[in-house]
Each structure stands twice: as C-alpha cells, then as structure tokens.
Amino acid sequence: MNQPSLTSLTVQVLTISRCDRWQARQRLQDLNIPCHCLADGRLQVEINHPIAILQLRSVIQQLTASRTDLIDWLDQCWQTPHSLSSDS
Secondary structure: OOOOOOOOEEEEEOOOOHHHHHHHHHHHHHOOOOEEEOOOOOEEEEEOOHHHHHHHHHHHHHHHOOHHHHHHHHHHHHHOOOOOOOOO
C-alpha cells in the first residue's frame, strides 16, 4: 500500500507551556522530527510525513493532558477492537 506523500508542513504549537516545550522539542528530535523553540515561546515543528503528525499529537498530549485523561485514553485503546490480521 502506498502512503500519501506530504511535501512539508510547518506547525507552530501554542498550547504548551514554555517549560514543557523544551521536553517536547527533545522528544520530537529523538523521533527525527525537525523542530525548534522560538524566542516568543512557540514550538515550531516541520512535518514531512503523515506519521509525524501522529507522533507530534502524542508528544503534546502526554505533556498537556491530565493524568486522568491519559488513563482514560489508554483504557479506550485497550477496548478498541483491532483487525490487524486476517485470521477470521
């Protein structure tokens, strides 16, 4: 299956505190997603692949969501039926 191509998209994250943006920046760089912190407090992220959008969302969610929200999200993941194999 071919994945859709994405030329490049620059996203500026505003919903993250200044202290958390450095942690987000480090994690995104660990994932090989180009990003940097701007002087005005924004985190600028360059998206070059559709999976990078999901990874960005996950990183930001882990830093901004409450513990209760993260637990609820994880519970939903465990309850979601998966059809990854064609055994049926």
